[in-house]
Amino acid sequence: MDSVSAKFIHDRFSDYYRINLSTIQPPSAIEKREFGFILFKERMMVRHKAFRTVERLRDFLKEIVPSDAYYSSAYYELPEEKMEAKGRLGTDLIFDIDADHISTPCQKTHDRWICRGCGHNSKGLPPETCPSCGYEKFEEKSWMCEICLDSAKNETIKLIDFLMKDFGYSSEEIDVSFSGHRGYHVSVEKNEVHALDQVARREIVDYIIGIGIEPELHGLSERPERGTRIIAGPSLDALGWRGRIARGTYELLLSSAPQDLRNMGIKPKTASAISKHSERLLRSWKDEGPWSVVRDVGAESWMKLALYGVEKESAKIDTVVTTDIHRLIRLENTLHGKTGLKKAKVAATSIEGFDPFESAVAFKxxxxxxxxxxxxxxxxxxxxxxxxQNETVELPTAVALLLLCKRRAKMV
Ligand SMILES: [Zn+2]
Ligand SMILES: [Zn+2]
Structure with a gap:
């Protein structure tokens, strides 16, 4: 980056920390947390820092003006020591939902990747390995668009529903924030989660992403009744995955045309029978009647559709983040170095109406x-x-900063 643009970004970040310093709130038990910062100048990470009070943390932010600021999800006896000597006391339960892990139709229009090995590039998300040279490292040029952020928000809403209904947390016990770039962070800091090891966290992840959920084990079954065979499914308001399977499959029936059903591997005759009699099906479900009220739709088709129902209801969390018990996470109300937007808190109950493109704007x-x-x-x-496209424009500070941070523009 040219020095004029770099200076402009640094100066704005510096303004931000001077003016908004009091909005920086400490994580709980600040003295037991490790802090890490990415510095503008060397683009390097300074970590293993610790602060006894929020005032010291604020002074530090004002002094060094980092491009990104993080704290550990873990609590340590000695947070400033090397990893092996820190003495971990516990870790919050954290979740990350990032548009990078959700496939949206618009990704192909606004995201690009460039192979660091051979320079090969293409649209969309990067592959596992470069198709032309086999290398595994890529430069990604992503954009944060409304459709992508909306889908990340939807996944976050599903996650919050799991945490409240299936895990029993109240909305006040769940912290939710927009990350300042392409996703949302969710954390639970209750004492009882601190001791969970990686295996236990993996179990929670599997439950939320619906790994190994078999509809037959959650109330979907075929059984003989009065000389015929009926297919019964879980009811729409059942607890846990039972109700989710029913609601997911129900939603699927409401939103799918025969062609969509065929794309899910349903035979043409079955797909048209489902579409033709969808109202009868839904009525029977609402009255807690059997699923098998339409001829030509057998158990095999229902199993297939119920698995799509599972997929629809699962929340697309980043599995690595939740199982990592030493993770560093962005500090609330600090700026994101790739956008100049701030990490903004949102109440778990009002996320539906939350607008990240409004709430995260740090410069007015x-x-x-x-x-x-x-x-x-x-x-x-x-x-x-x-x-x-190749043009010079005068823009509000926040907009110019976003383009500069995203390496899409230069200062004039
Ligand atoms: Zn390559
Ligand atoms: Zn998009």
């Missing part, structure tokens, strides 16, 4: 003139911007 004043190489159309606050 001033403008800056930038030369934009390319950017898709996007919104920040109430205004829409772009698309841009």
């Amino acid at each position: 004043k001033g403008t800056a003139k930038v030369k934009i190489s390319s950017a898709p159309q996007f919104r920040l606050g109430d205004e829409s911007y772009g698309p841009y």
